[in-house]
Amino acid sequence: PLSSGTDEQQGIPASAFFRELSNTSVPLCVPFVIVGGGTAAWSALEVIYEKNPSAQVLVVTEEPYAPYNRTPLSKEMWSIPTVSVPNQWPNARAELEYKYHLPGQPETYRASILMNVSVTQLYPKENKIKLSNGMEVFYQKLLLATGGKPNVSELINNSSIDPSIHDSIITFRSISDFERLHNSFINPKYRNITILGGGFLGSELACSLQTRLNQEHERNKQVTLLCPEAGVLGKFLPRYLSDYITKQMRQHNVDVRPGVSVFDIVPTTSTDSSDETRIQLQLFGWKDKEHITDQVVIAVGITPRQELAEEAGLEMDPVAGGIRVNAAMQVEGNIYAAGDVASFWDRALGRRRVEHWDHAVVTGRIAGENMSGGHATYEWESMFWCDLVGLNISFEATGMIDASLRTIGVWNLKNTFRRGEFSDQDLNEGVVWYLRGNQVVGALLWNREGKGLDVARQVIGTKFQISSVQDLTNLIPVQDE
Ligand code: FAD
Ligand code: NAD
Secondary structure, three states: OOOOOOOOOOEEEEHHEEOOHHHHHHHOOEEEEEEOOOHHHHHHHHHHHHOOOOOOOOEEEEOOOEEOOOHHOHHHHHHHHHHHHOHHHHHHHHEEEEOOOOOHHHHHHEEEEOOOOOOEEEHHHHEEEEEEEOOOEEEEEEEEEOEEEOOHHHHHHHHHHHHHHHHOOEEEEOOOHHHHHHHHHHHOOOEEEEOOOOOOOHHHHHHHHHHHHHOOOOOOOEEEEOOOOOOOOOOOOHHHHHHHHHHHHHHHOOEEEEEEEEEEEEEEEEOOOOEEEEEEEEEEOOOEEEEOOOOOEEOOOOOOOOOOHHHHOEOOOOOOOOOOOOOOEEEEEEEEEEEHEEEEEEOOOOOEEOOOOHHHHHHHHHHHHHHHHOOOOOOOEEEEEEEEEEEEEEEEEEEEEOOOOOOEEEEEOOOOOOOOOOHHHHHHHHEEEEEEEOOOEEEEEOOOOOHHHHHHHHHHHHHEEEOOOOHOOOOOOOOOO
């Protein structure tokens, strides 16, 4: 399979792997240019160097870091004790850092990197990009691994927010965002942190933050999660699982308010003697019409960063969004795209776009392989995982995971099926199959540490059609413990 399988404990850290360029030392022409500082960029780079250790690669990222892994930002980064000491949290950065694993001397395969620089324009006919520092670079092969930008609703449009609370309303995607949120989190003046959105980011962050508060016996701080759905992760999970998570999060002390939308955010003054400025959220759909907080984290999805390709006239996906690539991750000619930004052709499931880590690895590697002259195509259905720290809930999934699809759950009830009502004990471990018509298009493995993923991939890859729900009973057996 085209997955990286790297051992995070060894290898050369990404920061040592790159040769940082100054604005004045940018080469005019480079064989491989990669735009982006995330997982897809890193994965493509790994393959390019596996194929040719003396390859010349330029990575351009607008972030002040070498490509890194975002996934610990909503999980592990909150549980590392050193992060509670300001200025010491960079010790924990190893959690985020990719490592390179080629044998031999690192000097022979150092890539060049431009940090704090963005690519502002793409000229496909001239094989050229323009950079924010005004320089231009010609490429032979180009990878667009630009990921996604956090959404902010009209309401939170920067210009409409009162300047006194502006800095306390953030999105969360990068190391810099982590630093900002962490500063608020450890500030005793911030008594409530409110997360807007009940998707993967909102649910993981709420659990991780609350777990820290529980561990530190901190009773003066509260984490609130507001989401428009009837329950947490309600956009992705069947209702009974979403209800179960919502209940578990409440038992964990997270103040979860489902079915809520926010229609205004204004400054307010603290009612106690401190007279401090706080933030008032005006709510629809909840018994309290107002909610007072000190920090708002907006986690309401992302929009693919396709603007470079779009302005250059390349093909977009009007349905799923993103840059349209074929199964080889090729946009056209010598331009490739991978990761969150790519709308790709999945042989089993058709055209789609996926916003998860393993997908960025798989597609980044395919792109890197093909940029190096290979012939890889997307055949290995990627997976994702979600960890709700402190709840003892984690799940892995592959294929299409969407609550609007029909689902069939197999739980540890001596392999009988139940639809609808479950007791909490029933939900220790199970498999949820997602169906489009009668075709199995997705599988979610609940508290199974990934056991059954290969079978699920096979079932999805062969476009398995069920004739009755019993067809799914023993595909991935769920043991009665
Ligand atoms: P990104 O990682 O977003 O990288 C894109 C990069 O391109 C960024 O560095 C950006 O600044 C840069 N860029 C964009 N435009 C330009 C430009 N014009 N010029 C220069 N640079 C540019 N997935 C899971 O499967 N499991 C998880 O547990 C999980 N946890 C997550 C936790 C968090 C907090 C977040 C934010 C995401 C998580 N994900 C998880 C999702 C996963 O991290 C993403 O799917 C993955 O990062 C996508 O990689 P990418 O390379 O496509 O994009
Ligand atoms: P998401 O797509 O997972 O969830 C979006 C959520 O935003 C919805 O479920 C809904 O609750 C909320 N929402 C949408 N419109 C809203 C509105 N107008 N007002 C209030 N709420 C609204 O996106 P996310 O949770 O923001 O995560 C960001 C990105 O990071 C996604 O690509 C996600 O896949 C990725 N991520 C993945 C993982 C994981 O795979 N374990 C973890 C964290 C983040």
